[in-house]
Amino acid sequence: MALRVGVIGGGQLARMMVPPAVHLGLEISVLAETEGSSARLAATQVGDYHDVETVLAFARGVDAITFDHEHVPQTVLRALVDAGVEVHPSPEALFVAQDKLVMRERLSALGLPVPDWARLETAADLDAFLADHGGRVVVKTARGGYDGKGVRVVSSSHEVADWFDGLSDPATGGALLAEELVDFRRELAQSVARRPSGEIVAWPVVESIQRDGVCAEVLAPAPRSTGRIADIAEDIARRVATELGVTGVLAVELFETNDDRILINELAMRPHNTGHWSIDGSTTSQFEQHLRAVLDLPLGDTGTHADWSVMVNVLGGPSDGTMANRLPALMADQPGAKVHDYGKEPRPGRKVGHVTTLGDDLDDVVYRARAAAEFFAG
Template sequence: MAYRVGVIGGGQLARMMVPPAVHLGIEISVLAETEGSSARLAATRVGDYHDVDVVLDFARGVDVVTFDHEHVPQPVLAALVEAGVEVHPGPAALAVAQDKIVMRERLTALGLPIPDWAAVHDAAGLEAFLADHGGRAVVKTARGGYDGKGVRVVSGAHDADDWFAALADGGSGGALLVEELVEFRRELSQLVARRPSGQIVPWPVVETVQRDGVCAEVFAPAPSSAGRVADVADDIARTVAERLGVTGVLAVELFETTDERLLINELAMRPHNTGHWTIDGSVTSQFEQHLRAVLDLPLGDTGCHRPHSVMVNVLGGPTTGTMADRLPALMLDQPAVKVHDYGKEPRPGRKVGHVTVIGDDLDESVFRARAAVEFFTE
């Protein structure tokens, strides 16, 4: 039989699902937002994922619909389910990923470890939270923020007045999320995959390095994580996946605090930047595993090929030309480095690709990965 997967969203995550789909004989189609998208090789249609008719027409030719991002509106998701389309992850799980306040409410109800938080509607509410939390906090827009967007550290009641005004102008009557400013030692990410029939398989917990709110580097496995840290991170991610009914790949971003706790920062219900190392460093990549999971096929081994994998994002890209122009020089200088070009035009701060180095020595692997990125950013 032929398996047919439809991916809504034409970004690099959809692009990186294409090779494992080809290897497994899966027919993959992409509903892209624009012509020339990162996933253009598999983009069978360009259309607006907000349009129910467009999405339903796209879904008629596939067995299951999954996603490159979490932004498809709930009414569109509901229409897919009503039409009998398999949707993974499902609308109920995606609703938690789409709204950070809903996410905090659900995680609180499940008794999972998260920063202290509140939903605030105005400066007075923010002032009250600041008064109870040492005068500084993190404010986040409930929807739409990613890669450092929609996140702000505040120390005054009026530091988010523009966001409150935007909520009022939009007539949404919504709120902002405010959280305690966590003292953390480092940031971690735990990825797991879950099938609709219940099987869950984790990867090793990884350490992430953020720059300006954007993931810049990933070390897998996270140094000094064997034992308690790995066990707690695994247990948290499994609990989230099971209790929220997540299907496909789930990323749970975590703070490791200075007082030895692990707190959930964010959730992503799709392949994630912190799992890109798995393409080269793991027996089964997150992209192959996601396809297996949403089709309810047995999940693959997630063991590591080498003791260390280091992934470094190419942010912005070269000041002249493209990554492809610089590729021959890198290949000659570092033949063991694995390069992933997202087919995007360079732009300051934009993720245009990544490199991965796997090896037996962490410091050497980090050095080689950082040196490789310099070929594409100078």
């Protein structure tokens, strides 16, 4: 009987788990938030992941539960564990990813490199932090927020007065996070995968190029990263995965600062946008590796197929319809470009797909990936 994985969340990450599941002979089921989700290619059912009974019913008959996102409430996660369901990553690990203040506290306690930070419960707390950090800092909501949401660069507590006013809501965690405004030269990301029995593998560290708070491009491996940077990034990610007990894929987003430090920015305990290049550029993609890891199967090789892999997100999508309408023309013009369509309706700023190109000349690979993505974005 085939092993079965249940995925909570019907987004593009769940969608991209489907092909490797088929290749591995696994069965995959998805609990989607809405009809017509990106992951509708899998056996899907629609339900509320906040509802314990809905999630428990979905989990019956699966060998492991994993996630398309980190937003499933702790009460639901604990109920799954109490019912004897294998949950990967665990509730304890996911709690660190769900609350940025908890994340900073745990990483600091482990002696891992993070920006200077503070817990904010009042405007006075922020005023004091601003005074100690040059009058300009980053403020983040502790819970929720992604792709630039829930993040503001401020020079006055008045600029987040609405966030302070909302802290009475228990869902906020009761506090905000302040961080130093890091002077960085570029952003990096290091992905690893860890299985419950402890085996860990790592992909090359990559460079992530952000636009308006959203990942726009990924260069794999990160240029000028051989040696010290690669060693530090991999060591950080391995330590995070081991110390926090993460199972599945872990992406650690990093800052390379202008004074040559490597600092942890964010954690994602699931396949991540910065690892999409691995579908075409690595022997084992992050999606296949995630499935192997959550089922505690031996992990795959993370070698690369070319000197360079470049992934460019397609944001917004074409105004004349879905990406599929433009695919034949791109196939004729760029037969080497690998296109991934998320099956989403176009919307400004929405990630509707990505394009990956490979080769031995970085400038050429970047040019081809950007051209293909721009063609789709319209």
